[in-house]
Amino acid sequence: MTKTVALTKGATIVIAGDFNAPHYAWGYPRQSTKGNLLLQAVSDCSLESITDPQYPTRTGTSVVQDTTPDLAFVKNVPGEGWRNLQENLDSDHFIVEITLTISTAPTREFNVTDWDAFREMRKADQTDYDNFGSLFTRLQQDVQAVTKIVKTDLKVDRMGARLVHLLEAKNSILSRWRMPRLHRSLRKKLRSSIVQ
Numbered sequence: 001m002t003k004t005v006a007l008t009k010g011a012t013i014v015i016a017g018d019f020n021a022p023h024y025a026w027g028y029p030r031q032s033t034k035g036n037l038l039l040q041a042v043s044d045c046s047l048e049s050i051t052d053p054q055y056p057t058r059t060g061t062s063v064v065q066d067t068t069p070d071l072a073f074v075k076n077v078p079g080e081g082w083r084n085l086q087e088n089l090d091s092d093h094f095i096v097e098i099t100l101t102i103s104t105a106p107t108r109e110f111n112v113t114d115w116d117a118f119r120e121m122r123k124a125d126q127t128d129y130d131n132f133g134s135l136f137t138r139l140q141q142d143v144q145a146v147t148k149i150v151k152t153d154l155k156v157d158r159m160g161a162r163l164v165h166l167l168e169a170k171n172s173i174l175s176r177w178r179m180p181r182l183h184r185s186l187r188k189k190l191r192s193s194i195v196q
Helices: 002-008 033-044 115-124 132-145 161-178 184-195
Strands: 013-018 070-075 081-084 096-099 108-113 147-152
Touching (some): 002 013, 013 096, 147 161
16 A cells, blocks of 8 residues: 555545455454554555445444445545445445546647658649748748647647657547447448458
């Protein structure tokens, strides 16, 4: 847990699971070495427990009381919530709902010029220019023709043509992957290509 928190460097952290680490802090009538170690790690990492021990997450038996082995800890999470849904689906553990307020990264815009395409345009231009003004105007038009605005939520300081190409390829693959796999026209095309 300590290594995970150290690696995140101030990012949002949610750690949840069936810890089976008895301790008074989470409503057990006793505490164990594992519970003491977990509480110490939570304290060392400045994590906040959002589990409410008043609503046990595990059903006890006639000789063992209800307990809370399912714990959730957060750090740098605004607006978190924890709720025992009191539904067990024939298990001895109840379903727990954790809610988090998530904000998306702001979308940033970059003007990206494809300089390779610009050079190709310049090679293809065979016009003789009478003065620098007309050449300069043509250069500006060519730059505008190969410049596009790219919007992204990636945490990058600058955007180059190669990164734009990679993002476009990734988005293309994702859009094809999200398409219905049993698309009728696609099935027909596949059948016809297999038959040939």
